[in-house]
Amino acid sequence: MRRWFSSTKNIFGCVGALVGLLLYVLGVIGPLWLMFVVLAVLYAAGALLGPPEKVRLVVDPSVEAAEVRSSLAELVRTASGRLPESTVDSVRRVAEMLSDLLADPVRLAASPEVQHRVLLLARTDLPLSVQTYLNLPKWFATHRSEAGQELATQLGLIERRAHQLAEEYYATEVNRQKDQTRYLGEES
Numbered sequence: 001m002r003r004w005f006s007s008t009k010n011i012f013g014c015v016g017a018l019v020g021l022l023l024y025v026l027g028v029i030g031p032l033w034l035m036f037v038v039l040a041v042l043y044a045a046g047a048l049l050g051p052p053e054k055v056r057l058v059v060d061p062s063v064e065a066a067e068v069r070s071s072l073a074e075l076v077r078t079a080s081g082r083l084p085e086s087t088v089d090s091v092r093r094v095a096e097m098l099s100d101l102l103a104d105p106v107r108l109a110a111s112p113e114v115q116h117r118v119l120l121l122a123r124t125d126l127p128l129s130v131q132t133y134l135n136l137p138k139w140f141a142t143h144r145s146e147a148g149q150e151l152a153t154q155l156g157l158i159e160r161r162a163h164q165l166a167e168e169y170y171a172t173e174v175n176r177q178k179d180q181t182r183y184l185g186e187e188s
Contacts, residue, residue, distance in 0.1 A: 009050040016046030061115075065105035068122045072099055079130055082138075084148045090155035091130060097162040098122045101169055114169055121162060129154040 004010050020042040024035040072095040079091040101108060101118050108115045133141060133151045141147045 007050075007053055009047045009052070012050030013043040013045075013047035016042035016044075061105035061109040064119075065102040065108070068119065069099045069102050071127070072122055075127055075130060078134070082134055083130065083151070087133075087148065087151050087155055090152070090159055091126070094121070094126055094155065094159050094162050097159075097166055098126070101162075101166060108169070111169070114165060117161075117165055118169075121158060121165070125158050125161075126155075129158065 017039045020029070020035065020039040023029050023038065029035050029038050076092050076095045079088050083091065098118060098121060101114075102122070108118065129151060133147060136147055
């Protein structure tokens with residue numbers, strides 16, 4: 001509702017209504033009841049003819065990161081009750097790593113390639129692997145051990161990718177730590 005009040009369509013509608021009010025004050029429009037009809041028609045015409053709002057393609061990284069972290073937490077809760085115990089820890093570890101990477105969304109957004117790969121793992125790869133397994137009937141999935149093995153393999157690959165992303169993401173801090181160690185070693 002608040003967006004409508006500041007929208008260009010509402011502003012154009014209000015300008016149309018003001019024109020109608022001006023016409024009434026100048027005596028162009030006769031009785032009071034007719035003025036209300038003219039105001040409504042001019043407001044509607046202005047709102048319909050007004051330009052649409054501009055589309056904003058840039059998403060606020062903080063909002064996006066919070067949504068993805070929330071989805072990861074929900075995925076872990078779902079996995080805890082329905083996946084084989086051997087895979088629940090993998091889901092939890094991957095979700096934890098991805099959540100940590102998403103903890104500073106502004107810094108993550110500074111590296112678009114890493115951000116894209118983190119979001120791909122968090123939004124697509126991990127949920128798809130878990131959901132594909134959960135789509136199998138429980139009796140079928142437990143009867144066929146290869147379904148659980150396939151899930152474990154997928155989660156292992158996803159975890160390896162998450163580790164690689166973390167290595168790239170934290171490389172600067174690791175280098176700073178090494179530099180500090182070298183500096184302290186030179187002082188003694």
